[in-house]
Amino acid sequence: MDKKDITEYTFESLFDFFKTNIDAVIAVNFETARFHTIRKSGFFNDFIDDDGDYHELIEKLWYHFNNSEERITKDYHVFIPSLFNFTGKMSKRLKIVDQGISHVVQMTIYPIKDTPKCILLLDELDESEYEDEVQTNSKVNTIQNTYLFSMYVDLVKDVTSSISITEISDETVNTQIRYSDWRMMIVNMIWPDDQPVFLERTEPEYLKAHFAPGHTSSFDCLMQNLEGKYIWVKLIFSRAETNNDDDFRFVFMVQDIHENTVELMSTLKKYEEMASMDPLTSVLNHGRIETELGNAVEIVKKNKRVVSVMMIDIDFFKKVNDTYGHSVGDMTLKRFASIISQCFSDGRAVVGRWGGEEFVTICYDTDVEKLREIAEALRTRVESENFKAVGKVTCSVGITDITEYDEAEIVFERMDKALYDAKSSGRNCVRILQA
Numbered sequence: 001m002d003k004k005d006i007t008e009y010t011f012e013s014l015f016d017f018f019k020t021n022i023d024a025v026i027a028v029n030f031e032t033a034r035f036h037t038i039r040k041s042g043f044f045n046d047f048i049d050d051d052g053d054y055h056e057l058i059e060k061l062w063y064h065f066n067n068s069e070e071r072i073t074k075d076y077h078v079f080i081p082s083l084f085n086f087t088g089k090m091s092k093r094l095k096i097v098d099q100g101i102s103h104v105v106q107m108t109i110y111p112i113k114d115t116p117k118c119i120l121l122l123d124e125l126d127e128s129e130y131e132d133e134v135q136t137n138s139k140v141n142t143i144q145n146t147y148l149f150s151m152y153v154d155l156v157k158d159v160t161s162s163i164s165i166t167e168i169s170d171e172t173v174n175t176q177i178r179y180s181d182w183r184m185m186i187v188n189m190i191w192p193d194d195q196p197v198f199l200e201r202t203e204p205e206y207l208k209a210h211f212a213p214g215h216t217s218s219f220d221c222l223m224q225n226l227e228g229k230y231i232w233v234k235l236i237f238s239r240a241e242t243n244n245d246d247d248f249r250f251v252f253m254v255q256d257i258h259e260n261t262v263e264l265m266s267t268l269k270k271y272e273e274m275a276s277m278d279p280l281t282s283v284l285n286h287g288r289i290e291t292e293l294g295n296a297v298e299i300v301k302k303n304k305r306v307v308s309v310m311m312i313d314i315d316f317f318k319k320v321n322d323t324y325g326h327s328v329g330d331m332t333l334k335r336f337a338s339i340i341s342q343c344f345s346d347g348r349a350v351v352g353r354w355g356g357e358e359f360v361t362i363c364y365d366t367d368v369e370k371l372r373e374i375a376e377a378l379r380t381r382v383e384s385e386n387f388k389a390v391g392k393v394t395c396s397v398g399i400t401d402i403t404e405y406d407e408a409e410i411v412f413e414r415m416d417k418a419l420y421d422a423k424s425s426g427r428n429c430v431r432i433l434q435a
Helices: 011-021 054-061 074-083 127-144 179-189 192-202 204-210 258-276 286-303 317-324 326-343 368-384 408-424
Strands: 024-029 034-040 051-053 090-098 101-112 117-124 147-154 159-165 216-224 230-239 249-256 307-314 349-355 358-364 395-401 430-432
Touching (some): 024 054, 034 054, 051 054, 147 179, 159 179, 179 192, 192 204, 192 216, 192 230, 230 258, 286 307, 286 349, 286 358, 286 408, 307 317, 307 368, 317 326, 326 349, 326 358, 326 368, 368 395, 368 430, 395 408, 408 430
Parallel strands (some): 395 430
Antiparallel strands (some): 024 034, 024 117, 034 051, 090 101, 101 117, 147 159, 147 249, 230 249, 307 358, 307 395, 349 358
């Protein structure tokens, strides 16, 4: 054949050449989801079965992570039947890793007209032939890989096209899936709490009503990635600018913002804690413990949960400051707050500094009698503690419960009155005043 002049080549004479040089030829029936291998050579001999399930073949060829043997989580396989019923001729590049060896394959699809069938031609490429392309793509991917998914949407025709999943392939899938079908499938990948917002924002009538031509909008949510893990993503819709106001075409993209969002949330949490903490004792400050008291009252009203509260005061603390100075007084307060926190380390209570030497503790799932036992243990612990420079101090404790008929102010007044009773009774004791 290679001795002929190119003008002597005919389709018939080249047929034998193609027959022996194409690595794999596969016939597919979309309707039955079956395939039959007509020819295979090279690594395809072991990689592709003679006959089998078409969806499993697509999963093997395409539905894995780019340059990896790792398969995509099963939840996303629901899209395979819709994404790979090819509607026209197309060619795409596949990157397949088999037994640790990477193969680059050119797949060409030839649909058989007026039938639910097609022919797949697969050819392994020489790696040197696309080395420059790989280097270029790697530079582009550092920018583009933040976008996990993109597609074009025509709301009027209810179709999607130019679907691209970056983690699978650098190329788009030239197939169509109904937008209404895609929307109801992808909602299952959204975090349950975020699903109502997703369904509202992606509803066709919402998009038509809220997007002028050229307008872009987005919202953040948790979405399952191809590994099956929930990550923070930004869902972006942008309406294309056309000359027809009734032409509703959109670009939809999913952007990976997980690392930045987690870092931002961590920073916000740190500043929230700083704003909520008493800088001296590292327990909640007055504003936050006051808020927690109001929250506890609402929880009792709504959930009938048992909650008790107590106020603790260091006896004769003014003498500590007057005798030893405020720096020693501060050391005493810090140690005192630490002892209180240790007594409530099971996570069912919150501790805060009300002001000066007064501290408030809100105790969930704890009635007043149980809290009396804890308070007595706390009082005894404080009495036996040797405070640096000061030596011995004692404390008084007032306890009350929260009922469904209470308001936060009433609870505080009752707790404060119980503490007053403890001080009036000679200090270094616990008193209860119930509703």
